[in-house]
Amino acid sequence: MVEAGPGLSSRKCLRVEVGRVSTSRKGGRRAMEVRASSSSNGGKKSSRSIETRLVHLSEKLDDPFDSVAPPLYQTATFNQPGATDFGAYDYSRSGNPTRTLLENQMADIESADRAFAFASGMAAIATVMRLVKPGECVLAGNDIYGGTQRFLGKIAPAKQGLEVKHVDMTNIDEVKAALADAEGPKIKLVLVESPTNPRLEVCDIAAISRIAKDHGAIVCVDNSIMAPIFQRPIDLGADISMTSATKFIAGHSDVTGGILSVVGKDLCEEIYFHQNAEGNMMSPFECWLSLRGLKTMALRMEKQAANAERIAAYLQSHPLVTKVNYAGLADHPGSGIHASQASSGGSIISFETGSVEVSRRIVEDTKLFKITVSFGSVTSLISMPCYMSHASVPAEIRKERGLVDDLVRISAGIESIDDLIADLEEAFASAEAALGGRTTMSTTM
Numbered sequence: 001m002v003e004a005g006p007g008l009s010s011r012k013c014l015r016v017e018v019g020r021v022s023t024s025r026k027g028g029r030r031a032m033e034v035r036a037s038s039s040s041n042g043g044k045k046s047s048r049s050i051e052t053r054l055v056h057l058s059e060k061l062d063d064p065f066d067s068v069a070p071p072l073y074q075t076a077t078f079n080q081p082g083a084t085d086f087g088a089y090d091y092s093r094s095g096n097p098t099r100t101l102l103e104n105q106m107a108d109i110e111s112a113d114r115a116f117a118f119a120s121g122m123a124a125i126a127t128v129m130r131l132v133k134p135g136e137c138v139l140a141g142n143d144i145y146g147g148t149q150r151f152l153g154k155i156a157p158a159k160q161g162l163e164v165k166h167v168d169m170t171n172i173d174e175v176k177a178a179l180a181d182a183e184g185p186k187i188k189l190v191l192v193e194s195p196t197n198p199r200l201e202v203c204d205i206a207a208i209s210r211i212a213k214d215h216g217a218i219v220c221v222d223n224s225i226m227a228p229i230f231q232r233p234i235d236l237g238a239d240i241s242m243t244s245a246t247k248f249i250a251g252h253s254d255v256t257g258g259i260l261s262v263v264g265k266d267l268c269e270e271i272y273f274h275q276n277a278e279g280n281m282m283s284p285f286e287c288w289l290s291l292r293g294l295k296t297m298a299l300r301m302e303k304q305a306a307n308a309e310r311i312a313a314y315l316q317s318h319p320l321v322t323k324v325n326y327a328g329l330a331d332h333p334g335s336g337i338h339a340s341q342a343s344s345g346g347s348i349i350s351f352e353t354g355s356v357e358v359s360r361r362i363v364e365d366t367k368l369f370k371i372t373v374s375f376g377s378v379t380s381l382i383s384m385p386c387y388m389s390h391a392s393v394p395a396e397i398r399k400e401r402g403l404v405d406d407l408v409r410i411s412a413g414i415e416s417i418d419d420l421i422a423d424l425e426e427a428f429a430s431a432e433a434a435l436g437g438r439t440t441m442s443t444t445m
């Protein structure tokens with residue numbers, strides 16, 4: 001059984017035991033649904049820091065060679081001990097030892113009862129939506145990832161019969177009012193992003209979790225921007241912490257995946273039921289790459305955040321920049337709340353120039369920042385969310401929410417900060433030259 005992580009001492013530990021190969025052809029199946037053992041963790045707390053626990057897996061497989069890198073079980077199915085004895089693993093959709101290692105590692109660092117690895121962050125979010133029944137309501141923020149908005153706008157209501165309500169989640173009174181609204185549909189799920197993508201707004205995870213619990217709603221925090229290195233939503237009271245593994249967990253732009261870390265036996269069982277029934281799990285190889293990514297996640301994220309701080313300061317001082325959004329800035333409106341729930345400003349920054357054309361030139365003229373829809377890679381990345389990651393959000397909704405077309409999002413990588421600033425400097429100079437003395441440029445592209 002996995003060693004308990006901090007925060008687990010008062011809870012039943014429900015994690016999956018890593019399968020042991022049965023040599024006998026006798027015995028009944030421990031179905032995956034019941035492989036979540038309900039044994040107590042014995043009140044044991046790991047005294048080791050998260051950095052150490054990331055490098056040293058919380059548990060090992062029964063590996064005769066004791067390999068340092070975890071074994072990759074690239075198999076769809078397993079030879080059963082007998083026709084009625086399914087063994088520890090029978091089919092990789094239901095469970096795979098490499099996936100179990102990743103899931104237990106994530107549960108360990110997030111203080112969760114269990115974690116579940118999915119084919120993408122969106123597959124993980126879609127599974128969370130399965131917790132809501134037709135007629136029940138999902139409460140979400142106004143500034144959210146474009147793919148989540150697409151799901152909430154086009155799939156949840158029309159295809160699943162869910163109600164969806166948006167509020168300004170940075171405003172706790174709006175959250176309170178929505179949950180207390182006796183006239184409206186019952187809010188079953190509160191979906192929180194903090195900091196938000198792409199405007200890096202900060203929501204009070206602990207306060208939202210408390211209010212939601214009072215009203216019997218489940219809280220899921222999309223923690224993709226902070227990842228469990230900088231922010232651990234379960235410790236703040238959330239029921240589910242969702243992280244797109246595509247970003248910081250894998251960290252090298254070579255994996256697509258998503259993780260749900262979950263608290264509570266019933267929720268764990270329901271999520272596992274859907275993962276198995278719908279087959280949206282992460283593949284063994286992606287799990288193996290994610291396990292490798294986890295080992296360096298703390299190191300990468302600290303360097304990326306240090307680079308982001310310098311880039312944010314540079315942007316704040318540049319005359320072409322009209323607004324900088326970075327959760328680590330002292331003058332960020334949510335800086336106090338962010339500091340109380342996260343240990344770093346992270347490595348994602350967005351900024352406005354007031355001109356789509358200026359922004360486009362900056363984005364296209366950088367050499368070290370790759371133009372991509374994603375973030376969280378060792379490589380620095382740059383994008384224009386309204387034309388890329390958030391293009392699926394209807395223009396009128398973007399306008400209503402103040403998501404401006406000239407917004408640029410940066411994901412700082414691990415390169416030398418001097419090189420990154422020099423690269424930005426050249427791109428800004430080129431935009432300035434193109435401006436040719438005018439103070440504004442066309443706002444369309």
Ligand SMILES: Cc1ncc(COP(=O)(O)O)c(C=O)c1O
Nearest residue numbers: 120121122145197224244246257
């Ligand atoms: C905040 C946030 N949540 C969820 C997702 C979805 O993750 P994935 O692309 O792995 O499906 C993304 C993707 O960019 C994201 O930015």
